[in-house]
Amino acid sequence: MLRDGPFRILVVDDELEMAALVADEMVERGYVAVALRYGRDAIERLRLERFDALITDLRMPDVDGLALLRASRALDPSRPVIVMTGHMAIDTALEAVNQGAVHYVIKPFNLSHLVKLVEDALHM
């Protein structure tokens, strides 16, 4: 796929601080990143804009991570999705991988580890 400009990454977490942290780190690494709190907003942005990767939390109140994953894959099956999850939802994370997520990270995680996973996914 032809790409215009740097990689664009969408980060979604109902804890906006977490989304902002990841987005900041991505921006630090030279990417364009957008942080969102709600899954429904994320689906809307995915429809309207180009994003090369999606990083999403799994447990969210309105549209959860699995639903967002499915929406993303429906819009662009080649877009890599990485899910973030708590210690108690590893099974859901594995289910997300089964449904097409490229990786999952367990909170709290090291940012450098997440960045490496994103870079691997983008350059795959």
Next chain:
Amino acid sequence: MPNWATENGRHKQTNETEPGKYSLLESGNFPYLGCPNERATGKLPAIIPWRVSCLSGQVMASHTAVAGELRGRRRLALPASMLLVVAFVTGLAYWDEQREARAALEDFAAEQSTCASSLAAGLSMHAGGPSAPGAPHGAPDVAMDVQSTLAEAERVVRRLERPGESLVLVQAPGASEFRTTDGRTVTMAALSEALQRGQSSARLSREQAASLGLPERTAYAGLASADAGPLGSWHVVSITTARRERDREIRAAWRLVLCVAVASGLVLFFGGTALREQRKELELEREVAVMAVQNERDERLGRATRAAVMGTFAMGITHEVSTPLGVILGRAEQILGRGGADERTAHAARIIVEQTERLKLLVRSFLDLARGGAPNFIRVDSASIVSGAIALVDHRFQKVGVSLVVDVSAELPMVQCDRSLLEHALVNLLLNACEACGPGGTVAVNARRDAGQVAFVVTDDGAGISSADAARATEPFFTTKPEGQGTGLGLAIASEIVKSHRGTLTIEPRPTKGTRACIEIPVAPDELRRAA
């Protein structure tokens, strides 16, 4: 905790009413074999339930009926066998008594026969004994002999008679009637026939005895013949009433009846007392065993509750803490990674990272301690969730007297869940329903597939809940129960558990009476894919 739920008593078991569904009503044989078991992956005590959908209610009902019938038969067998033995002994003794009485009467008849023979011998001597063959006899002589012989016989035998007791009859040669010693003429066909047949004795009925002037009781007659030479044969009949023998016989029979009755009464009394005592002991043992089982179940339920509460709190804390920890950790890493920070700031950031890592470990350790490991999400048969929950609370329903009706659809899909946690969420709903109903109430639990969800619905006909209270029902520490009777955590915990399964818990008043609680959780993803 809201006071909307119910408590159960006895289950009834009914036949399958439609293909793929059945409802269970009536208790003793609820189709779950609850057995304490340690889960392979966790520390919670678990139940190995029979799959609801696999069990035939009819089979269980018939087993119960057969067992009850066998118990009833066993209960009847001992008294029945005792009565049979008593009846047999009584019959044997009565038969023996009758045999003895018959023998006594035969002896009595033989005595009469002997008496008659003696009299006949005397008469024969008086009449001159047997006549010489060919001796001439004239008719007037014969008549004279008869008259004189009769007169002599009457004189002899009168001394032997006892008025009202015995009687002697003499039949002259050629005569058809008998003469008594007082000159009466008696005709009795039975005696004549007996003499013709050559019998030595005959039994006279009450009526026949009475016609002879004897008491109206059975009498025996001794029969004998005396050769009177040319006159022919004299016949002598000695009749005596058997009144005393019969009275003795009747008294003996009554003594026998009395002895048997007393002996049987004693046997039945002591046997019955022993039986009653034995039954009481068995009942007591059974009650103790039932109480022990109920206490064990209560204990198991308590352990499961404590574990679920701790596990749910641990999950909540882990979830709530992990995100801020992640943010702190990430920001500290960013400070360290930028390189622009001075040594003092970098040192502080490193300490933040170290301490955050420590907190991470602490949180995970707490979760492991509380839950016996991470939540164990596995593919579970939805019906087994219902059976597992019911096995935990069944005894509570029985104790309170609330009926529990179970309706589980056949072919329910699998769900991805932590079995013990989801069971516990359902347990909380069932116990609430049970408490809201009280004795005589009914709680229904229903499990069915609803599109991509499995719905576990608990309804009761209890006091019900207002819409306002229903909206707050899952808030921690909210309760409508009287003070001291509810912690206000049951539904909050159930709600947390359901959330952790990406499901929803709905509490609402029923349109008619009571409350409806519904847990909906997603069908296992692989089943959804298979269906697609």
